[in-house]
Amino acid sequence: MTATAARSPVIDNAAVRAPAAPAVSSSTRFRALDVLRGIAIVGMILVNNQGSGAHAFFGMSHADWNGWNPADLVFPLFLFVVGGSMALSMARRPPTLARVVRRAALLFAIGLAMNAIPPVVLADLRIMGVLQRIGLAYLLGSLVFMFLPERRQWQVGALVLLGYAAVVGLWPIRDDFSLPGVIDRSLLGQAHVYKNGGYDPEGLLSTLTATVSVLAGFWAVTWLRRQSLGVLAARRLAIAGLALVVAGQAWGLVFPINKRLWTSSFVVLMAGLSVLVLALCYWLVEVREVSGLALEILGVNALAVYIGSEILTAQLKAHGWRVWLYDHLYSPHLGFLLGSLIYALVIAGLWWLMAYVLWKKRVFIKV
Numbered sequence: 172m173t174a175t176a177a178r179s180p181v182i183d184n185a186a187v188r189a190p191a192a193p194a195v196s197s198s199t200r201f202r203a204l205d206v207l208r209g210i211a212i213v214g215m216i217l218v219n220n221q222g223s224g225a226h227a228f229f230g231m232s233h234a235d236w237n238g239w240n241p242a243d244l245v246f247p248l249f250l251f252v253v254g255g256s257m258a259l260s261m262a263r264r265p266p267t268l269a270r271v272v273r274r275a276a277l278l279f280a281i282g283l284a285m286n287a288i289p290p291v292v293l294a295d296l297r298i299m300g301v302l303q304r305i306g307l308a309y310l311l312g313s314l315v316f317m318f319l320p321e322r323r324q325w326q327v328g329a330l331v332l333l334g335y336a337a338v339v340g341l342w343p344i345r346d347d348f349s350l351p352g353v354i355d356r357s358l359l360g361q362a363h364v365y366k367n368g369g370y371d372p373e374g375l376l377s378t379l380t381a382t383v384s385v386l387a388g389f390w391a392v393t394w395l396r397r398q399s400l401g402v403l404a405a406r407r408l409a410i411a412g413l414a415l416v417v418a419g420q421a422w423g424l425v426f427p428i429n430k431r432l433w434t435s436s437f438v439v440l441m442a443g444l445s446v447l448v449l450a451l452c453y454w455l456v457e458v459r460e461v462s463g464l465a466l467e468i469l470g471v472n473a474l475a476v477y478i479g480s481e482i483l484t485a486q487l488k489a490h491g492w493r494v495w496l497y498d499h500l501y502s503p504h505l506g507f508l509l510g511s512l513i514y515a516l517v518i519a520g521l522w523w524l525m526a527y528v529l530w531k532k533r534v535f536i537k538v
Contacts (some may be wrong), residue, residue, distance in 0.1 A: 200257055202467060205451040208252045209466030210448065212473045213519055214245035216480050220515035237344065237427040239440070246301065246430075247384045247441035248448065249473075254308055254388025261316060262396065268438060273311040276305030277538045297371075298363045299355075302478075304373040304381055306369060311378070312385035324390070329381045332435040332523065335380050336426045339434070344427050351432050355424040370431065377433035387442040391449060405454035412450060415443025455510070468530045469523060475536040476522045 185319055221232065234240050260266070267383065282302030315324050342350045354371030365371040373381075391408070398404035419428065419440025428437045455461040529536065 196320065200538040201255075201392070201457075202254060202463065203449070203456040204255050204259070205467040205470035206456055206463035207248070207255070207449055207452045207462070207470070208473045209470035210452075211245060211249040211252055212469045212476050213466070214242070215249065215477060215520045216522065217515045218245050219481065220243045220484050220518045221512060233430060236431065237429050239428050239430060239437070243430040243437075244441055244444050245305070245523070247381075247438070248307065248445050250308055250381060251388035251391070251442065251445035251449075253305060254312060254385035254390075255392035256388075257312065257316065257365040257385070258389045258392040258396065266313060266317065268317070271310060271317070274538050275306040275310035275313075278309065279303045281478065281538075282306065285478065285485075288482065295362050295367065297365055298359050299365070299373040299375070301370045301373060304378055307378050308382045308385045311382040312389065315386065316383075316389060321393075324386065328386045331379050332438060333385055335376075336422075339376075339432065340426050344429060344432065344434075349432055372431045372433075380433045380435060380438050383438050384442060384445075387438075387445065391446055395449075395453065400457060402454065402458060405450050405458060408453065409447055409449035412443045412446030415439055415446060419443055419444075465523070469526050471535050472526045472529050474538065475529070476526050479525065480518060480522050 218232070226333040233242050281300065282305075283296075283298065285295045285302070286300055292364055319327065339350045340513040342348070342353075350371060351374050352364075352368075354376045355364050355371045358371070358375060359371065361367055365373070378492060391411075395404060395408065398407075419436050419438075419442070422439060423435035426434055426436045428434060428440055430437055452463070456463045
């Protein structure tokens with residue numbers, strides 16, 4: 172990871188205000204994407220620091236198996252933003268294969284190191300994880316973008332989703348018996364799968380469909396870069412997002428929507444929701460020029476905030492402080508639910524302050 176001093180992230184909107192100007196220029200910062208990344212990071216902190224099921228606040232826990240909750244959008248949204256960021260960075264400077272491999276390996280290594288922090292027993296070390304999936308999906312997505320023309324990219328994305336549905340759909344969609352789970356246990360080893368379970372929610376085979384989540388972000392921002400700045404671009408983006416939502420829900424009737432196996436219907440649905448959120452951020456931040464600075468501050472240092480929050484909360488939980496905080500935030504009326512939410516909001520607030528200090532010093536930490 173490197174820390175670099177940079178100029179203010181606030182861009183000169185006059186440079187993109189003319190009707191003929193593209194919505195996103197390679198010479199300006201796309202603030203809407205930083206805001207979107209900030210939303211994803213806030214979502215990750217809130218979801219990862221609450222209770223589960225009935226102890227989570229208004230759908231901020233993952234669906235038990237098939238179906239989806241609002242919490243299930245968070246990780247696909249972040250992968251979507253990874254793809255969008257790649258569209259902007261590749262427009263500024265075409266990547267080299269060595270740089271792509273280096274970055275992917277570093278993300279994977281950081282994630283693995285986080286899994287190994289005591290009191291974890293190395294014999295039970297989980298190999299996969301959030302950063303590992305981001306690293307692998309970034310690598311695979313980069314290979315698609317670097318070596319295939321746009322039309323072929325769409326074909327690869329469609330082939331992955333259809334192929335995954337055809338192959339995985341032949342197996343029972345159960346947590347203890349599914350093709351992704353069989354592959355995870357066979358290649359990673361039972362002891363190195365998430366909670367020694369029957370599958371890993373960031374497993375190997377489902378990383379292929381997760382890569383399509385990255386592709387979707389790349390395609391959306393690439394399309395947006397070619398449009399003139401204005402309401403029309405936001406409207407068309409929203410229509411496309413709504414169409415994907417409908418398609419994903421319809422596909423889910425045949426091939427269940429399942430975040431833990433990252434099914435094809437889940438990818439399409441979450442891509443649609445991500446496009447809708449992008450359209451909203453674009454309309455508010457770029458077109459209406461509404462300030463999204465509070466979220467942007469988190470977005471420009473998303474990786475540092477995520478890593479720091481995960482390490483902190485893991486240690487709080489390991490040493491019993493998380494339970495102590497829950498107990499002392501207990502409310503006779505709302506009980507564990509309110510304590511869980513307040514705890515998550517406190518953690519998010521603390522990391523916003525840390526991100527604010529970095530932003531004030533114009534330090535942006537990235538891999």
